[in-house]
Amino acid sequence: MKFLIPIALFSIFISSVFGQDKYSFYMDLNKISNDLIEITLETPSIKESKIIYNMPKIVPGTYQIYDFGQYVMDFQAFDANGKSLYVNRLDDNRWEIHDADRMKKIAYWVEDTWDADVDELVFEPGGTNIEEKENVVLNNHGFFGYFDNMKNLIYELNITRPTDFFGSTGLTNITTTGNTDKFTIDNYMDLVDSPIMYNQPDTVTFKIAETSILVSVYSKNKVAPAEVLAKDIKGILEAQKEYLGGKLPVDKYAFIIYLYEGVSGSGGSGALEHSYSSFYYLPEMDPTRLSGFLVDVAAHEFFHIVTPLNIHSEEIGNFDYINPKMSKHLWLYEGVTEYFANHVQVYQNMITPEAYFDVLMDKMATAESFKDDLPFTKMSLGALDAHQDQYMNVYNKGALIGLCLDVLIREQTSGKKGLKDLMLMLSEEYGKEVSFKDDELFDKIAQLISPELRAFFANYVEGSKPLPFEEVLAKVGVDFKTDVTIKEVGFGGATIGFNMETQRLFVMDVADLNKFGKKLKIKINDEILAINGKELTLDNLEDVIIDYQTNTEDGEKVEILVERKVKDKIIPVLLKAKAIQTEATQDYYIAINPNATQQQVQLRKTWLGQ
Ligand SMILES: [Zn+2]
Structure with missing residues (x-):
C-alpha cells in the first residue's frame, strides 16, 4: 500500500512533463453562430519547437481537391498559461506553430462547406453542414486535422449536443455523459472514415445475418421515413449477402x-x-420514386467494402492528405x-435480364460523351488534374470493363469463377492493411486466373482499343449490335414529359404528329392516366410504357385514357386508334441470342444466375 503514493506522484510528474499522447477535441453544437462552430483541441505533447497542423x-x-483548410478561421495556439503562440499560416491547409513544445491548446472556428461561398462546392457527401437546431453533418476531415507525422495517435472527440439530438455513425467506441458524446478513435485515417450526423433521430436498426445495420434519415419535411427507406436497403443487403457468399464482410454498418x-x-x-458506413445526400422525394435510385x-x-477498402494500392493505403498521388x-x-x-440485382433475381441489359446500354450510351481512346489507366492517374473532366466515366466505361472481365473470367475458368471470386482472392491476398503495388496488379490477376486476362488489360485498359462488347457477349450467348433499326409504337409523334406537380406523364408538344398521332387526336397538355386499360402509377410507369412500345403490333387497337382541360373543366377523354408502327434507330441493342449453343447458354447461366 505504501508504494501507491510515490507511484501516483510519479505518474503526475510524467503527465506534466510529457502531456498526453492523444488528440482531445471539443465542440458544442449548442453554440453555433452564423453557421460557424468553434473547435478546441487539447494537443498531444510535441517535442519539436515548430510543428505543422x-x-x-x-x-x-x-478524387477531387477540396482544400478543407479554407473553411477554418481564427486559428490560435496557446501555452499552459493561456498565452498565444506565434502561428504562421503556410497555405490554405497548413499552419506552422512556433514554440510548439510549450503548446497545450489550439482553438479555431469552422464554417460548413454545404453553403460556403466558394467557386466549386464540395460534393455534399464528403462535406460538412452546420444548421443550428436542425442538423449537423460531421465529415470529420472538415473539422479536425493532424500534426505532421502524428496521424497515428488516438483521437477523442467530445461533442456536446442539444438534448433531443442523436449522433448517427458507424463508430462503436462511444460513451455519453449528460449531453456530451465522447468518441474514441484509433487514428486520423479512421476518423476521416467515420462521418457522424446529428439531428432529431429517425432511425431503424435491423440485422442481416450477423451484421447490425443502422438506417438513419434526416428529412426536413419528413417526406421519407427511415422505416420505409430501410425496407429498400434491407432488400438489397439480403441480395448482397447472398452474392458475397452468405454473409456481409462487417459486423456493423450505418446508412446515414x-x-x-x-x-x-x-x-x-x-x-x-x-468502412463501416456510407453517407447519402439525396433529394427529398416520395419514397416510391426515391427507391430505385x-x-x-x-x-x-x-x-x-470490397474495393478500395479491402483491395487497394499503396497510393490509397498510405493516403497522403496533402500531396495526393493517384x-x-x-x-x-x-x-x-x-x-x-x-x-x-440481376444475379439475385431482383430484376430481369432485359432490365439489366437496359442498364448496360445506358452506360454504353453515356460513355460515348467521354474520350474512348484515352487509356483508362492514364485517365485514372490524371483524374485529379489533366483528365479531371473524364473522371465520371468510371461509372460507365469503368463498369463496362467490369462486365467484360466477369465474362472473360467465367470463360477462362469454364464457369467456375467470376469477377466476384477474383475479388475474394485479391482481398485474401491483400486486405485492409496490405496494399498492392500499382504496377503489379494486372500481372497478379493474370497469375491468379489466366494469362489471357493480361492481354485484355494491355489492349483495353492500358491500351486505347474500344471494349470488345460483341465478342465478349457472344461468349455468353448474348447478341450485341449498334445502330439497329427497330419498329415500335409511340405516342404518334407527340413529345411526352413528366409533370412534377401532378406526378403524371403529359403531352408537351404536338408539332410533329404522325398519322397515328392525328388519328388518336392527342392534344397538348393531355395528362396520360392509362394505356390499354392499364392505369399508370409511379411504380409501374416505366414497365407499362416499355411494354406498350415494344409489344404493340401494327394494326392493334390502342386506347389511351387522358385527362384534358376543356374550357374550365377537366374531363377524362378516351383516345382510340389502330396502332401504326414507326421505324426508329436504336444506338445499342443487347438481347439473348435464341440460337445460342448449349455451352453459351451454360456460361450465361453462371453469369446472370438465371
Ligand atoms: Zn464509388
Whole structure:
C-alpha cells in the first residue's frame, strides 16, 4: 500500500512533463453562430519547437481537391498559461506553430462547406453542414486535422449536443455523459472514415445475418421515413449477402441519409463510402420514386467494402492528405464496384435480364460523351488534374470493363469463377492493411486466373482499343449490335414529359404528329392516366410504357385514357386508334441470342444466375 503514493506522484510528474499522447477535441453544437462552430483541441505533447497542423487537401473516395483548410478561421495556439503562440499560416491547409513544445491548446472556428461561398462546392457527401437546431453533418476531415507525422495517435472527440439530438455513425467506441458524446478513435485515417450526423433521430436498426445495420434519415419535411427507406436497403443487403457468399464482410454498418429540400447546392447528389458506413445526400422525394435510385446507390457504396477498402494500392493505403498521388486502378475501385451494384440485382433475381441489359446500354450510351481512346489507366492517374473532366466515366466505361472481365473470367475458368471470386482472392491476398503495388496488379490477376486476362488489360485498359462488347457477349450467348433499326409504337409523334406537380406523364408538344398521332387526336397538355386499360402509377410507369412500345403490333387497337382541360373543366377523354408502327434507330441493342449453343447458354447461366 505504501508504494501507491510515490507511484501516483510519479505518474503526475510524467503527465506534466510529457502531456498526453492523444488528440482531445471539443465542440458544442449548442453554440453555433452564423453557421460557424468553434473547435478546441487539447494537443498531444510535441517535442519539436515548430510543428505543422494540417487540414486535408483531399480525402479518400472523392478524387477531387477540396482544400478543407479554407473553411477554418481564427486559428490560435496557446501555452499552459493561456498565452498565444506565434502561428504562421503556410497555405490554405497548413499552419506552422512556433514554440510548439510549450503548446497545450489550439482553438479555431469552422464554417460548413454545404453553403460556403466558394467557386466549386464540395460534393455534399464528403462535406460538412452546420444548421443550428436542425442538423449537423460531421465529415470529420472538415473539422479536425493532424500534426505532421502524428496521424497515428488516438483521437477523442467530445461533442456536446442539444438534448433531443442523436449522433448517427458507424463508430462503436462511444460513451455519453449528460449531453456530451465522447468518441474514441484509433487514428486520423479512421476518423476521416467515420462521418457522424446529428439531428432529431429517425432511425431503424435491423440485422442481416450477423451484421447490425443502422438506417438513419434526416428529412426536413419528413417526406421519407427511415422505416420505409430501410425496407429498400434491407432488400438489397439480403441480395448482397447472398452474392458475397452468405454473409456481409462487417459486423456493423450505418446508412446515414440526408434528404435535401429543393435543389442540390453542388448540383450533384449521391453518396460517399466508408468502412463501416456510407453517407447519402439525396433529394427529398416520395419514397416510391426515391427507391430505385437509393437501391442502386446503396448497393454501390456497400460494395466499396470490397474495393478500395479491402483491395487497394499503396497510393490509397498510405493516403497522403496533402500531396495526393493517384492510382492507375479506378477501373477497379469505382468501375468494378458499380458493375457489382447492378449485376447483383440481376444475379439475385431482383430484376430481369432485359432490365439489366437496359442498364448496360445506358452506360454504353453515356460513355460515348467521354474520350474512348484515352487509356483508362492514364485517365485514372490524371483524374485529379489533366483528365479531371473524364473522371465520371468510371461509372460507365469503368463498369463496362467490369462486365467484360466477369465474362472473360467465367470463360477462362469454364464457369467456375467470376469477377466476384477474383475479388475474394485479391482481398485474401491483400486486405485492409496490405496494399498492392500499382504496377503489379494486372500481372497478379493474370497469375491468379489466366494469362489471357493480361492481354485484355494491355489492349483495353492500358491500351486505347474500344471494349470488345460483341465478342465478349457472344461468349455468353448474348447478341450485341449498334445502330439497329427497330419498329415500335409511340405516342404518334407527340413529345411526352413528366409533370412534377401532378406526378403524371403529359403531352408537351404536338408539332410533329404522325398519322397515328392525328388519328388518336392527342392534344397538348393531355395528362396520360392509362394505356390499354392499364392505369399508370409511379411504380409501374416505366414497365407499362416499355411494354406498350415494344409489344404493340401494327394494326392493334390502342386506347389511351387522358385527362384534358376543356374550357374550365377537366374531363377524362378516351383516345382510340389502330396502332401504326414507326421505324426508329436504336444506338445499342443487347438481347439473348435464341440460337445460342448449349455451352453459351451454360456460361450465361453462371453469369446472370438465371
Ligand atoms: Zn464509388
